[in-house]
Every structure is written in structure tokens, then in C-alpha cells.
Amino acid sequence: MPLIKLTQKGAEAIAQSWTFMSLENMDETPPEGLGVTMPLAHYLDDSVQPIGTNSVGVRLAPDDDASLLEPHLESLQLIEITFPKYVDGRGFSQAQLLRRRYGYTGEIRAVGQVLRDEIDKMVRCGFDAFELSDDVNAPADVVIKEASRYANVYQPAANGATPIFGLRHARSRARSTAQ
Amino acid sequence: MYRYDEFDQGFVRDRVAQFRDQVSRRLSGELDEAHFKPLRLQNGVYLQLHAYMLRVAIPYGQLSSVQLRTLADIADKYDKGYGHFTTRQNIQYNWIALKDIPDVLEQLATVEMHAIQTSGNCIRNVTSDQFAGAAADEIEDPRPWCEILRQWSMVHPEFAALPRKFKIAVTAAEHDRAAVRVHDIGLHMKKNAAGEIGFEVIVGGGLGRTPYIGVTIKDWVSQAELLDYLEAIMRVYNLHGRRDNKYKARIKILVNELTPEEFTRQVEAEYAAQRDHEKIALPQDEIDRIAAYFAPPAFETLPETSAAFEEAKAKDEAFAIWAEMNLQPHKVPGYTSVTISLKPLGIAPGDATSDQMRVMADIAKAYSFDDIRVTHIQNLVLAHVKLDDLYNVFLALDDAGLGAANVDHGSDLICCPGLDYCNLANARSIPVAMDIQNMLAPRDKELGKLHINISGCINACGHHHVGHIGILGVDKKGEEFYQITFGGRADEKATIGDIAGPGLKQEDVTPALARVVDRYMALRKSPDDAFIDVLEREGHDPFKEALYAAD
Numbered sequence: 080m081p082l083i084k085l086t087q088k089g090a091e092a093i094a095q096s097w098t099f100m101s102l103e104n105m106d107e108t109p110p111e112g113l114g115v116t117m118p119l120a121h122y123l124d125d126s127v128q129p130i131g132t133n134s135v136g137v138r139l140a141p142d143d144d145a146s147l148l149e150p151h152l153e154s155l156q157l158i159e160i161t162f163p164k165y166v167d168g169r170g171f172s173q174a175q176l177l178r179r180r181y182g183y184t185g186e187i188r189a190v191g192q193v194l195r196d197e198i199d200k201m202v203r204c205g206f207d208a209f210e211l212s213d214d215v216n217a218p219a220d221v222v223i224k225e226a227s228r229y230a231n232v233y234q235p236a237a238n239g240a241t242p243i244f245g246l247r248h249a250r251s252r253a254r255s256t257a258q
Numbered sequence: 259m260y261r262y263d264e265f266d267q268g269f270v271r272d273r274v275a276q277f278r279d280q281v282s283r284r285l286s287g288e289l290d291e292a293h294f295k296p297l298r299l300q301n302g303v304y305l306q307l308h309a310y311m312l313r314v315a316i317p318y319g320q321l322s323s324v325q326l327r328t329l330a331d332i333a334d335k336y337d338k339g340y341g342h343f344t345t346r347q348n349i350q351y352n353w354i355a356l357k358d359i360p361d362v363l364e365q366l367a368t369v370e371m372h373a374i375q376t377s378g379n380c381i382r383n384v385t386s387d388q389f390a391g392a393a394a395d396e397i398e399d400p401r402p403w404c405e406i407l408r409q410w411s412m413v414h415p416e417f418a419a420l421p422r423k424f425k426i427a428v429t430a431a432e433h434d435r436a437a438v439r440v441h442d443i444g445l446h447m448k449k450n451a452a453g454e455i456g457f458e459v460i461v462g463g464g465l466g467r468t469p470y471i472g473v474t475i476k477d478w479v480s481q482a483e484l485l486d487y488l489e490a491i492m493r494v495y496n497l498h499g500r501r502d503n504k505y506k507a508r509i510k511i512l513v514n515e516l517t518p519e520e521f522t523r524q525v526e527a528e529y530a531a532q533r534d535h536e537k538i539a540l541p542q543d544e545i546d547r548i549a550a551y552f553a554p555p556a557f558e559t560l561p562e563t564s565a566a567f568e569e570a571k572a573k574d575e576a577f578a579i580w581a582e583m584n585l586q587p588h589k590v591p592g593y594t595s596v597t598i599s600l601k602p603l604g605i606a607p608g609d610a611t612s613d614q615m616r617v618m619a620d621i622a623k624a625y626s627f628d629d630i631r632v633t634h635i636q637n638l639v640l641a642h643v644k645l646d647d648l649y650n651v652f653l654a655l656d657d658a659g660l661g662a663a664n665v666d667h668g669s670d671l672i673c674c675p676g677l678d679y680c681n682l683a684n685a686r687s688i689p690v691a692m693d694i695q696n697m698l699a700p701r702d703k704e705l706g707k708l709h710i711n712i713s714g715c716i717n718a719c720g721h722h723h724v725g726h727i728g729i730l731g732v733d734k735k736g737e738e739f740y741q742i743t744f745g746g747r748a749d750e751k752a753t754i755g756d757i758a759g760p761g762l763k764q765e766d767v768t769p770a771l772a773r774v775v776d777r778y779m780a781l782r783k784s785p786d787d788a789f790i791d792v793l794e795r796e797g798h799d800p801f802k803e804a805l806y807a808a809d
């Protein structure tokens with residue numbers, strides 16, 4: 080599965096350094112050196128702990144309440160948001176809440192059916208890593224191209240781009256202060 | 259009307275480039291149909307029975323003559339020389355090749371148009387009162403807010419994959435011509451106690467297989483709060499709307515399964531949870547900038563009445579009848595709004611040829627401050643015409659086969675494409691509509707106002723639930739039947755019609771409706787006693803009896 084992460088300079092293919100553990104395989108020892116993501120309910124349940132000292136992340140399902148993570152965000156490096164079907168847009172709202180409302184700064188990774196043509200919207204909602212579907216041919220340069228489809232956009236969103244209405248009036252305000 | 263600046267222009271160009279790339283990946287086979295489908299839908303491209311169909315957005319139904327002429331050129335170059343105006347105030351081309359669509363979109367972009375989000379599970383084209391900015395009974399022009407909503411909803415990243423399609427309508431008049439109570443969100447502009455204009459927010463209306471009248475979840479939201487309040491509604495819907503069954507996925511189902519009270523509570527909680535840095539807080543500068551585009555044109559100071567108009571009516575009876583049927587009171591003395599009926603006999607309702615589009619464009623340029631509207635009844639409107647010019651306008655229209663006098667009357671019916679074009683249809687709707695029109699047209703004047711709406715299947719694109727008489731095509735063991743409903747209406751007294759009884763065979767529909775209107779004539783107390791009023795007063799029984807009274 081190609082895994083692409085946005086960087087300061089653009090995007091790059093990265094190696095998989097996390098593994099997902101469901102409740103069923105929670106008592107297995109995860110491979111050394113890999114971080115572990117787990118379902119939200121397990122993450123919030125103190126009695127469920129993976130064996131070993133690996134880093135811990137969360138994998139959200141579409142019907143998970145992302146707001147439950149707010150108290151934990153500072154200690155999280157990775158939140159995976161699942162798209163069982165790419166036409167299910169709940170993950171967009173989850174990412175917006177985490178990134179925009181609660182100010183989460185770690186990685187938000189899209190997993191599941193992740194398609195090239197959704198990347199522009201995902202980036203705006205706060206995703207910065209994409210575990211693309213197997214049949215998607217989108218190396219880093221294509222991801223950058225998709226992420227920058229629109230020079231400007233109409234809405235404020237998690238990635239912080241100034242919306243068009245802001246650009247319009249920043250310009251006119253700049254003009255009026257210059258006069 | 260609104261004009262694009264370099265940002266709007268850049269945005270539609272970026273969109274065309276994106277879709278051009280997607281189409282070429284589809285044509286090369288890199289994208290399969292399943293993956294291409296949601297992409298093409300959000301660009302207005304459907305796969306129909308015979309060909310691809312392209313639905314072009316006409317935001318809140320507003321067109322200039324240059325735009326209408328471009329639509330005519332596209333009809334000639336890429337289609338069969340005509341277009342079909344829809345109940346979403348859009349236009350559809352039924353015969354268009356996929357490979358040509360990027361070029362069509364490029365051509366549309368040159369006249370500040372697009373096909374973005376005219377279909378798919380996203381926020382669709384915002385609709386409004388076709389007489390906005392002209393109507394005598396509005397408190398303010400709603401179009402600036404429609405344009406604000408258009409921009410807010412354009413490729414909104416969070417609400418691009420909703421459970422189902424999402425339709426918003428705005429009105430600012432007491433008499434609701436935008437059917438706001440049968441939309442996912444209806445906004446009714448009103449004054450609060452302090453005299454400020456804001457929005458009554460109505461949610462969860464809709465037609466389709468489970469029709470609902472929307473409920474008011476907030477009596478009044480200020481202009482400053484509107485977009486953030488809408489974001490709260492959209493987020494609750496996006497996260498909690500049903501995705502397990504496409505027939506239960508519209509927001510109306512969520513509202514009713516939760517109960518309107520609980521839905522409202524969730525929206526209020528989400529709104530309250532928004533933090534300051536999340537607020538859209540559209541600057542007043544931007545509201546003013548957009549509103550300035552809708553400043554009234556340079557109306558002349560004219561007397562209330564026009565001698566030329568009165569004279570022409572006296573000497574030309576056809577004109578007098580047309581003037582009685584097709585005009586709408588205007589807020590400025592000496593002016594009127596003209597509805598051009600696209601329901602003459604023998605034409606599929608809502609169709610116009612490219613030549614007719616050019617004629618209407620020329621007339622609008624010469625006589626209506628270059629301002630044309632598309633109505634959700636599938637007609638066109640010239641918003642601001644001088645009474646003095648009406649006769650010339652009528653003659654020019656009539657010459658082009660556009661002089662039908664029937665607005666809001668029986669033969670001005672709403673009709674979806676049905677089995678002739680649509681792959682979801684159960685039954686034909688266009689031939690049924692034409693047959694009814696033939697029967698009713700000679701009687702329109704005598705019968706007065708009457709709304710007949712026809713859908714070819716339960717998806718209700720022809721709004722049959724809210725017709726005074728609704729007709730729904732159903733399939734019974736391979737045979738087409740038509741179910742009749744009575745008593746629906748889409749205005750401020752919005753009501754879902756009641757099914758009258760067993761479905762009728764196609765050949766029985768027109769004779770049955772003839773008996774129904776005869777019964778109405780027998781029951782009414784005066785010519786002002788309209789069909790819907792008699793129906794509400796006398797009950798449906800006499801009409802049902804007439805419907806099934808075949809010998």
C-alpha cells in the first residue's frame with residue numbers, strides 16, 4: 080500500500096512504521112519498532128493495553144465520536160481515520176474537528192478506500208498522510224498535484240488556507256491603509 | 259447580477275482542469291465507471307438511457323442574455339439544438355458525448371457558469387424566488403444571500419460526500435414561490451422584533467418516496483451567524499445521517515427519526531461548541547460587495563398604468579389573455595415581471611430550442627435590463643419589463659412560439675423527463691403531460707389557477723406530492739399505471755397531497771382529470787374560488803368520485 084506523507088517541502092513516500100491491532104490480536108506482541116494503532120474504544124479503555132513499549136495511536140471508525148479524543152491529543156502522534164467506502168464523508172468531519180476545533184498537531188492519516196481524487200478535500204480537512212488504495216497509482220508528485228488543484232478556495236478549513244473572501248478584503252484593506 | 263472576479267474565474271478554471279484530467283483518465287481506462295461516477299456526478303454528468311446528460315447550474319435561476327446565448331450555442335454544437343429547463347432552475351442537455359464535456363465546461367466558464375454540484379451527494383444549486391429583486395411582496399432581495407451560499411457551498415471540503423443530495427432554497431417574500439418547506443434546508447428571510455433582517459431556518463422537508471414538510475428549527479438567525487449555523491446543521495447531518503440505506507439517507511429521515519426537538523438540540527449543541535477561531539464570520543465588506551451586484555437597475559419614473567398597454571389589450575384579445583395570465587406585480591410602478599411559458603402544446607414541458615433561447619436573450623437585452631430567470635415550474639422570467647413595452651415583447655415571443663398564456667394554470671404543468679430519458683423511471687411522463695395539456699389548454703382561462711405535477715417514478719423530480727393534482731407513474735407487473743394525488747401545495751401553506759385511490763391506465767388519465775375539473779366547476783362559488791380552495795373546503799371525496807366515475 081503506497082503511503083505518502085505531506086512534508087514542509089511537498090510530499091514523500093514513507094515506510095510503514097505503524098501496525099493496527101484490533102481487540103482480537105491485542106494480546107499478540109507487536110513487531111518491535113512499530114507503533115501500534117488501536118480502535119478508539121480500546122484506546123479509551125485503560126484496562127486494554129498492548130504488550131510492549133511501542134508508541135500508541137488511534138484508528139477512528141466512521142461512527143466514532145472524535146471529540147472523545149480531545150483530552151488525549153497532546154500525547155498522540157498518529158490518528159488514523161478510516162474510509163471503509165470512499166463515498167462516506169464522515170472522516171472529513173472527524174479530521175476537521177481534530178485539526179481545526181481541538182488543534183491537534185500530530186499526523187492524521189487516511190486509511191481504507193483512499194483515492195487520488197479525494198486528496199484535495201482531505202488535505203483541506205487536515206489530513207497529512209494517505210495510505211492509498213492498492214489500485215491507486217499516485218506517487219508523491221501526483222499527491223502534490225492533487226493537493227494543489229485549486230489555487231484558492233471559498234471556505235476556511237483545517238489546513239488554514241485563507242479563503243477567497245479573506246483574500247478579497249485583505250487586498251482592499253491593504254489598499255486603503257496604503258492610501 | 260453577480261459578476262465573477264478573478265478569484266471566481268480562477269476557481270471554475272481550476273475545476274475544469276481537474277475534471278478534464280478525470281475524464282481523460284476515464285477514457286484511458288485508468289478510472290473505472292464505479293470510481294468515476296461520484297466525480298462525474300459532482301460535475302453534473304449523468305449516464306442516462308441513451309447517452310450522457312449534462313446538467314448545467316443556473317445559480318438561483320439567474321441568467322444574462324450572454325449566458326443564455328451561450329447555452330443556445332452549446333445546444334447547437336454539442337446537443338440536438340435544444341435544452342431542457344429543470345425544477346432545480348438548471349438546464350439539462352440530454353445528448354452529449356463524454357469526451358466533449360470538458361470543452362463545454364470550458365465554454366461555460368467563459369461566461370461565468372459551471373456545472374459544479376448539480377448532482378451527487380453534495381450541496382446542490384441553491385434555488386430562490388424567480389421574482390427576487392422585482393416582486394412587490396418581498397422584504398429584501400434574497401439573491402445576495404443565494405450567491406453567498408453558492409460560494410460557501412462550492413467544493414466545501416467537509417461536505418463533499420454527504421449521505422445524500424442536499425438542497426437549499428431561499429425566499430424573502432411572504433408568498434413562498436421557492437417551495438422552502440420542501441427543501442433539505444429552507445431559509446425564509448424575515449425581520450425580528452428589532453426590525454433586522456435574518457433567516458427563519460426550516461429543515462427536513464423533501465419529496466421523494468417519503469415526503470415531509472420541513473420543520474422550523476430556529477425562528478430567526480442573524481445574517482452574521484447564518485453560515486456558521488448552516489455548518490452546524492451540515493455537520494450533524496454529515497456525521498449522523500443514515501448511510502445504510504440510500505432511501506433513508508436524506509436529512510428529513512434523520513430529523514424525523516431523532517424527532518425535530520432532538521435534532522434541533524444537536525444542532526444547537528454543535529453550534530455552541532464552535533470555537534471563535536472556527537467561525538466563518540463573513541466580513542460585512544464581503545456581504546456588501548456581493549449585495550452591490552444586485553442593486554436595482556436604473557428604473558424610470560413611470561405612472562402606475564400605461565396607455566399603450568391598455569390600448570393593445572383592447573385591440574388584441576390574445577395579448578389581453580396572455581397579459582392576464584403571465585404577469586407578476588413589480589415593486590416599481592410602470593414595470594412588471596413577465597413569465598415566458600415553456601409549456602406550449604406539443605412540446606415536452608421545459609424544453610426550449612436554441613433559436614428560442616436566442617430570441618429570449620435578445621428580448622431580455624432589449625426590454626428587461628438583461629435579466630432572465632429560470633423558475634422551478636420550468637418557465638423563464640423577464641424580471642423587469644416596462645408596461646409600455648409589453649406588447650412588443652409579447653409579439654416577439656409569440657413569433658417564436660413562446661406566447662403560451664397559461665402560467666400557474668392547468669396546462670402549465672411540471673413534468674419530469676420520465677421513461678423517455680430517465681433510467682430510473684417506471685412510466686412515461688411527457689406523453690401523459692402533453693395529453694393533459696391538450697385537454698386543459700382551451701379551458702385554462704375558465705378554470706383559473708391549477709397546479710398539476712407529474713413524476714415518472716417515486717423519486718418525485720416532477721414534485722407530484724405538491725401539485726394540487728399530482729400524478730405519479732408506477733409500474734405494475736410491467737404495465738404503466740398512474741396514481742393520482744389531491745391537495746398538495748408547495749407555497750407557504752405547503753402540504754403533501756393524498757393518494758386518491760387505485761392507479762389509472764395511461765389512456766384513462768386525461769378523461770378522469772376532465773371529470774375532476776368539471777366537478778370543480780360545478781362546486782365553485784365564483785371564478786375567484788380557486789381549485790385548491792374548493793378542494794380544501796369541500797374535501798377530496800367529490801373529486802375522487804369524479805376521478806373514478808367512468809361509465
Ligand code: SF4
Nearest residue numbers: 674680683714715719
Ligand atoms: S421522477 Fe423518476 S422518472 Fe422522473 S426524472 Fe426523477 S428519477 Fe427520473
